Amino acid sequence: MEIQYQGEHLGFGVLGNILIILSFTAALLSAISYYFSFKQKSELSNSWNPLARISFGVHAVSVFGIVFLIYYLIHGHFFEYYYIWQHSNSVLPMKYMWACLWEGQEGSFLIWTFWHVVLSFFIIKKAGTWEAPVMFTMMIIQTFLASMLLGLEFNGIKIGSNPFILLRNHADFANLPFIQMADYLSKIKDGRGLNPLLQNYWMVIHPPTLFLGFAATAIPFAYAVGGMLTGRVKEWVKPALPWSLFGILILGTGVLMGGAWAYEALSFGGFWAWDPVENASLVPWLVLVGATHVMIIFNKNGTSLHSSYILCTLSFILVLYSTFLTRSGILGDTSVHAFTDLGMKGQLLIYMVFFFALAIFLSIKNRKLLSTRSEEDPVSSREFWMFMGMLILVISAIQISITTSIPVINKLFNLKMAPPADAIDFYNSWQIPLAAVIALLMSVGLYFKWKQTDMKSMAKKLLLSFIVSLLITIGVHYYFQFDRIQLVLLLFTSTWAFTANLDYFIRVLKGNIAKSGASIAHMGIAFILLGSLIANSEKTVISQNRLNVDLGKDFPNNENILLYKGDTLPMGEYYVTYKDKIKEGIHIRYEVEYLKADHSTGQFQKQFSLFPFVQLNDRMGNVSEPSTQHFINRDIYTHVTYAELDDKEVEKKTNEGYKPGKKYQLSIGDTITTSNSLVVLQSLNKDVDKDLLMLLESDLVVAANILVMDVNKKMHQANPVFILRGSEAFNRPVEITELGLRFAFIKIIPEENKFEIEVSEKEGNSREFIIMKAIIFPYINILWVGCLLMIIGTWIAIIKRIKKLRTA
Amino acid sequence: MKKIHIIGIIIIAIALAVVVSTISNSSTYAPFKTAIENEGSTFHVVGKLNKEKELIYNPEVNANLFGFYLIDNEGIEKKVLYNGSKPQDFERSEQIVVVGKMDGDEFHASQILMKCPSKYNGNQQDQLKAVSGETEAAS
Numbered sequence: 052m053e054i055q056y057q058g059e060h061l062g063f064g065v066l067g068n069i070l071i072i073l074s075f076t077a078a079l080l081s082a083i084s085y086y087f088s089f090k091q092k093s094e095l096s097n098s099w100n101p102l103a104r105i106s107f108g109v110h111a112v113s114v115f116g117i118v119f120l121i122y123y124l125i126h127g128h129f130f131e132y133y134y135i136w137q138h139s140n141s142v143l144p145m146k147y148m149w150a151c152l153w154e155g156q157e158g159s160f161l162i163w164t165f166w167h168v169v170l171s172f173f174i175i176k177k178a179g180t181w182e183a184p185v186m187f188t189m190m191i192i193q194t195f196l197a198s199m200l201l202g203l204e205f206n207g208i209k210i211g212s213n214p215f216i217l218l219r220n221h222a223d224f225a226n227l228p229f230i231q232m233a234d235y236l237s238k239i240k241d242g243r244g245l246n247p248l249l250q251n252y253w254m255v256i257h258p259p260t261l262f263l264g265f266a267a268t269a270i271p272f273a274y275a276v277g278g279m280l281t282g283r284v285k286e287w288v289k290p291a292l293p294w295s296l297f298g299i300l301i302l303g304t305g306v307l308m309g310g311a312w313a314y315e316a317l318s319f320g321g322f323w324a325w326d327p328v329e330n331a332s333l334v335p336w337l338v339l340v341g342a343t344h345v346m347i348i349f350n351k352n353g354t355s356l357h358s359s360y361i362l363c364t365l366s367f368i369l370v371l372y373s374t375f376l377t378r379s380g381i382l383g384d385t386s387v388h389a390f391t392d393l394g395m396k397g398q399l400l401i402y403m404v405f406f407f408a409l410a411i412f413l414s415i416k417n418r419k420l421l422s423t424r425s426e427e428d429p430v431s432s433r434e435f436w437m438f439m440g441m442l443i444l445v446i447s448a449i450q451i452s453i454t455t456s457i458p459v460i461n462k463l464f465n466l467k468m469a470p471p472a473d474a475i476d477f478y479n480s481w482q483i484p485l486a487a488v489i490a491l492l493m494s495v496g497l498y499f500k501w502k503q504t505d506m507k508s509m510a511k512k513l514l515l516s517f518i519v520s521l522l523i524t525i526g527v528h529y530y531f532q533f534d535r536i537q538l539v540l541l542l543f544t545s546t547w548a549f550t551a552n553l554d555y556f557i558r559v560l561k562g563n564i565a566k567s568g569a570s571i572a573h574m575g576i577a578f579i580l581l582g583s584l585i586a587n588s589e590k591t592v593i594s595q596n597r598l599n600v601d602l603g604k605d606f607p608n609n610e611n612i613l614l615y616k617g618d619t620l621p622m623g624e625y626y627v628t629y630k631d632k633i634k635e636g637i638h639i640r641y642e643v644e645y646l647k648a649d650h651s652t653g654q655f656q657k658q659f660s661l662f663p664f665v666q667l668n669d670r671m672g673n674v675s676e677p678s679t680q681h682f683i684n685r686d687i688y689t690h691v692t693y694a695e696l697d698d699k700e701v702e703k704k705t706n707e708g709y710k711p712g713k714k715y716q717l718s719i720g721d722t723i724t725t726s727n728s729l730v731v732l733q734s735l736n737k738d739v740d741k742d743l744l745m746l747l748e749s750d751l752v753v754a755a756n757i758l759v760m761d762v763n764k765k766m767h768q769a770n771p772v773f774i775l776r777g778s779e780a781f782n783r784p785v786e787i788t789e790l791g792l793r794f795a796f797i798k799i800i801p802e803e804n805k806f807e808i809e810v811s812e813k814e815g816n817s818r819e820f821i822i823m824k825a826i827i828f829p830y831i832n833i834l835w836v837g838c839l840l841m842i843i844g845t846w847i848a849i850i851k852r853i854k855k856l857r858t859a
Numbered sequence: 860m861k862k863i864h865i866i867g868i869i870i871i872a873i874a875l876a877v878v879v880s881t882i883s884n885s886s887t888y889a890p891f892k893t894a895i896e897n898e899g900s901t902f903h904v905v906g907k908l909n910k911e912k913e914l915i916y917n918p919e920v921n922a923n924l925f926g927f928y929l930i931d932n933e934g935i936e937k938k939v940l941y942n943g944s945k946p947q948d949f950e951r952s953e954q955i956v957v958v959g960k961m962d963g964d965e966f967h968a969s970q971i972l973m974k975c976p977s978k979y980n981g982n983q984q985d986q987l988k989a990v991s992g993e994t995e996a997a998s
Contacts, residue, residue, distance in 0.1 A: 427862050427863065430862075439866075442866070442870055445870075446870065446873050446874065446877070449874055450881075453877055453878060453881050454881050457881070457885060467887055467888045467889070468882070468885045468886075468887060468888075469885060469886040469887055469888045469902075469903035469958075470885065470886065470903075471881075471885055472886045472901040472958050472959075472969070472970075473969075477884050481877070481880070610943070611922045611923050611943060611944045612922060613918050613919060613922040665947070673947045673948050674947065675947055692944040693916075693918060693922070693945050693947075726919075820918065820919070822918050822922045822944045824944075
């Protein structure tokens, strides 16, 4: 008998599935129509174009519909749908609802598709004769992407993963007994929720930006492919150029946002960790930057057409490769934040191979037209050095790709290679010298003229910025004392790249903003390099623990420090106190106060407080997030690496036993510390009331006056007694119950004038503490200013290119 | 034509250097057995935490020393010492990769990578337990 399930809303799922199928078929139909549309071009009437546009319209409406529907389901907590159950719950704040949408793979494919549709509107509106070939390629891409949501199965081959699958139909649930009950839905109290690691405003802005960047690389690709298909092998470059600049802008912003996220909210201890997932989006960006530079060369003098084609297509294919890397589960052990395989590995591979093969096929077919004149650009021309810059970018991209692809290489050749043990160091050893060369090319680049340059006048123009940079480099190096020559080289070249471009902007362009795109963007990149160089190589861990056993240089073990509640420890130029912990819902915030000592008064003065926190989540594990104090010239990053999350207070009451005591031999006036107080042996007292202690008149009795000061500066007295009865010695310990301390006066050592006191602490007495790490990142703001300049400069360049298109 | 050839050769040479340096700098996934045979060389060892045995972490003595027992995929167990604080939720990890070298009878790890059951789209089994556990209690 069919079970009549209660409380389900199946209508939405039906609608969703219709939209998915519609988006797939409409994209396919649109692609086919656009194909015939540009094939038909020679004829007078173009009957295919309206059909192509209408089916694109249907596709667009379906994609928007799916996005809206999933958002609506998340918002209404319809947990009968697996995707909704898996990625959201009912306690999630409003602002994270969108983040739930793209937390899963299906949703992130959807957002990517969504951006393609948005960009396609601009193509249809503005591209004119380019509409058909470009949109044909875009719609082929969309057909592939839409298939990722189909969720069909033929003979065990899975095509796509459907976001509207019902919880009770999902493979993980279908066989559970409770699912067979009609009212199963009432047993599902709440969704699984958004990973706490991702409950962060970065999760709201970073993925959409990155996916817009990914989508933007598709357009130069579509122009390149469209150009080959229609035989306009040269003409595609000009209209594709503003789009590739747009891709640089958005993808670059997305990548940097990822870095900023890692720095602000994750516990990497830095903004760039060369993590495979970060690399996977950096590489297409580097290639796109290379592509844009050769496209500019082609625009100017008609060479480098073949390179423009190769790099434009490669950048998009690398985006697909990056998708494959992060979603096939192949990164497995090497990355902390890759998705697991949803069974779409094969599909992703076909997707990538198809476009790769298409790009190669078209390039071979048009190879004669693509090869431009064979005479060489002279060494003193701007195009020659731009071409060199592109090559360096490509080498940089190759190095990152190969190292990131180690798991893929293992799969292909059945090897057991692992990433270098110190991967960051390995990447840096290649990338720092390459960056230094790039920066050098950026400093001199704009001073070269197209075709031929008078080297003497160029040297004259560069002299000022060269000298200024040299002086700055000497000064900065004197201050920081860099330990590696590559760092000094990069320092010099990136400083020069900044000053030379600034000088170019002021003296050559005379402050003409409209023409300053390249110089401002280059200044930005120079600052990004400079900022990361200084902040990364000169970061200092100030939470140094000098008490530990030295385990050698390869095994540094002093970067975390233990801080008891109420204690103040010196860290760098600061004194740091762990004040308190505050529980707010699922967050435990640790108040860490930074103080400075005022030497004239001997008082501590509070500078600022930071609140690093641990987020508790039973299902997903605890996540700890850092807190950072920003200054103009540096950041102070504080991170709780370990904290005991159970409440100590409870433990204290249930455990009555004392730990084995510690014996101290003290003179009068000596001070010792326990875990929660300062103990001073003040004096001895021979005048003890023996009756009160029920001792004999003949006993020899000495009491120790012990002053105990607790963390709250409260004073306590303890008077343990030492007794000598004949030749037999014994003692009467005393307790301070409030502090869980017990004192015993064990013996007197007359020849040294010392007294042995035993101090015992209660088992549960150990005080609350945190283990923290504090790092100073100097001048990291240079990096952020650089990002801003890069964005502004690229934007100016886009506007200039669009204007040129219009006037042409 | 000559210049472009020279540049081409340089590019190919650098690309080759990249490949060679990647291979020579790469570490290897290996069981403890190999790490013991090559004491002092760095390896990536994949294994599971022995949950029967204690985790050694006494922050009040040394906040930067954490020890545990790892059973590799061949079933060999070794004590691993790590030079940092105990990672959050270490007990819950499903699979652990330690990067480091053998030193005597101990493995000194400079890095610990954990695969937790539920970070990102992790193992569904764990979520199932959570759900079916709730239902059992309810019925």
